[in-house]
Amino acid sequence: MPVMRLGRRAVTSVPKVDKLTIFYDDELSGFGLRVMPSGSKTWVVEYRPGAGGRGTAKRRMAIGSAEVITPDQARKAARDVLAAVRLGQDPAGDKAEARRAETLDQLSRRYEKEAGHNRKSGTVTLYEGYWRLHIRPAIGSKRAIDVTKADVAALHRAIGDEHPVTANRVISLLATFFGWLQEMKVVPEGHNPAAGIEKYREQGKDRYLTIEEFTRLGAAIREAETVGIEWLPPDPAKPASKHARQRPETRRTIISRHAAAALRLLIFTGARLREILRLKWSEVDLQRGLLFLPDSKTGRKTIVLGAAALAVLEGIRSNGVYVIEGDDPEKPKADLKKPWALISRHAGLEGVRLHDLRHSFASVGAGSGMGLPIIGKLLGHANTTTTQRYAHLDADPLRRASDAISAIIANALNKTGDITDGDAPDCSDAA
Numbered sequence: 001m002p003v004m005r006l007g008r009r010a011v012t013s014v015p016k017v018d019k020l021t022i023f024y025d026d027e028l029s030g031f032g033l034r035v036m037p038s039g040s041k042t043w044v045v046e047y048r049p050g051a052g053g054r055g056t057a058k059r060r061m062a063i064g065s066a067e068v069i070t071p072d073q074a075r076k077a078a079r080d081v082l083a084a085v086r087l088g089q090d091p092a093g094d095k096a097e098a099r100r101a102e103t104l105d106q107l108s109r110r111y112e113k114e115a116g117h118n119r120k121s122g123t124v125t126l127y128e129g130y131w132r133l134h135i136r137p138a139i140g141s142k143r144a145i146d147v148t149k150a151d152v153a154a155l156h157r158a159i160g161d162e163h164p165v166t167a168n169r170v171i172s173l174l175a176t177f178f179g180w181l182q183e184m185k186v187v188p189e190g191h192n193p194a195a196g197i198e199k200y201r202e203q204g205k206d207r208y209l210t211i212e213e214f215t216r217l218g219a220a221i222r223e224a225e226t227v228g229i230e231w232l233p234p235d236p237a238k239p240a241s242k243h244a245r246q247r248p249e250t251r252r253t254i255i256s257r258h259a260a261a262a263l264r265l266l267i268f269t270g271a272r273l274r275e276i277l278r279l280k281w282s283e284v285d286l287q288r289g290l291l292f293l294p295d296s297k298t299g300r301k302t303i304v305l306g307a308a309a310l311a312v313l314e315g316i317r318s319n320g321v322y323v324i325e326g327d328d329p330e331k332p333k334a335d336l337k338k339p340w341a342l343i344s345r346h347a348g349l350e351g352v353r354l355h356d357l358r359h360s361f362a363s364v365g366a367g368s369g370m371g372l373p374i375i376g377k378l379l380g381h382a383n384t385t386t387t388q389r390y391a392h393l394d395a396d397p398l399r400r401a402s403d404a405i406s407a408i409i410a411n412a413l414n415k416t417g418d419i420t421d422g423d424a425p426d427c428s429d430a431a
Contacts, residue, residue: 006033007071011041031078033066040115041066043074045081049090061092062184065114092185104147105140107186108177115180122274130170134159144181149193156197164200171197207356208363213349217267220347224339225260228252229346259339261316262324266354268309270361270379272296273354275303278332279323286313301380 004010006025010033014023017035022044025031030046043063048056063069063077081091108131116124138155139147152174160167174194181187209217223229231251265276275296283292289310291303305313313323326333336354344352358379365375 006031006075011066011071014041025075028075028078028082030082031075034062042114043069043071043078045078047082047085047092049085049093050088059090059092059185061095062114101143102186103140104142104144105136107144107181108136108140111177111180126169127173130166130173134166134170135174144178145187145191147193149196152193153197156199160200165202168199168202171199206359207352209349209352209356209360213347214267214360216347217343217349220343221260221263223346224253224255224343225257226254228254229342253342255339255342258316258325258333259336261312262333262336263339263343263357264312265309265324266357267361268306268312269303270358271303272358273336275301277324277335280321281318281323282321284313284323286310286317296380303380304378 002021002023003026004023005027006023010023014033014035016037016039018037020034020036022032022034032044032046034042034044036042042065044060045063046058046060048058050056061081063074063081066074069077084091112124112128112131116127119127134155138158139151142151152171156167156171159170171194175192178187178192178194182189182191220229229252231253262276265271266273269276269291271291275293279291279293283294284290285292289305291305293301293303316323318325320329322329322332324333340354344350362375362379365378
């Protein structure tokens with residue numbers, strides 16, 4: 001049971017943990033800092049209700065996130081809870097009882113606020129969509145304790161009829177949510193109706209561009225940023241609306257040079273979309289050819305730039321904040337949906353996602369025999385197993401091995417040697 005003085009320095013210096021760990025204060029008994037493997041930190045207070053004594057089970061009550069509440073504020077709140085306990089109250093029990101009466105809708109909003117503060121903004125947005133579009137309309141009005149496995153299975157099937165991957169993600173979110181409810185003593189230990197739901201089989205959607213497709217893509221980007229690409233209705237078989245552009249000279253769309261630059265940087269670096277769109281000039285070192293990303297999907301990350309990527313950056317260098325400028329110079333560009341839809345369609349790459357440019361960057365490297373460890377470092381993979389998805393493309397070592405083996409065999413097959421009569425085998429008795 002780790003004990004330390006819980007002050008500001010402790011919050012920033014506590015070590016990483018591989019399981020839920022509580023660091024207790026060396027002064028105020030029962031006051032602690034709960035640290036999760038994810039890095040989230042929460043102030044807690046523990047006590048034994050009623051008359052106390054070792055025969056009474058401890059209760060643990062969360063005070064709040066260490067990112068929001070200061071150590072002094074948390075310590076004062078803990079003292080208030082312990083004072084109430086001495087007067088015969090049971091704050092954690094009262095709080096849990098109140099939460100048990102709350103609906104899943106109400107609890108989920110508290111969960112998003114308390115458990116979601118350490119998530120990436122993109123994940124927060126994605127989960128908000130799962131709650132709003134799927135979970136709350138289906139079971140949000142129920143109390144958490146009343147939600148059954150049959151309820152969750154029905155929700156899974158309803159979503160999975162058209163969106164099996166989303167259905168699986170919703171189940172994973174619910175499983176984590178009910179785990180949090182157990183920790184908060186809202187539902188009893190083991191009550192997790194999302195556990196054991198058989199998920200849909202997911203097919204990988206990785207798409208790797210060929211060199212010929214890269215050629216078409218490059219030509220489409222050049223055309224889009226210069227003369228523009230002719231606008232076409234989504235379905236050529238349907239007549240254009242009265243508001244559609246009629247004159248040929250007005251039917252061409254030109255993309256901004258920053259949109260074109262963003263696409264080229266995605267192609268030349270293998271970076272993720274948000275890493276490029278949110279890239280600041282202060283994170284770019286043109287002299288050493290490096291990007292220093294303070295907060296990528298896998299944490300701090302350095303991207304090594306090739307000559308082509310450096311040329312793109314040199315071509316759009318400015319005094320603004322963001323490398324890829326949007327309509328508002330103080331904010332990053334939101335997305336590349338429209339430019340990519342225009343260009344990918346013109347290049348004959350419909351169905352190819354922007355994220356497939358990252359896969360294609362890796363596939364070219366793997367196919368060139370550069371080795372998976374190098375590719376993993378270029379992409380910023382935190383785990384080597386992530387890079388293994390490209391192992392089937394790393395054909396160079398196998399090709400060299402095949403060449404070596406076949407050369408030995410071919411050499412033996414092609415050897416010439418005269419067999420004399422005396423050396424010839426006797427086959428006269430062969431059946």
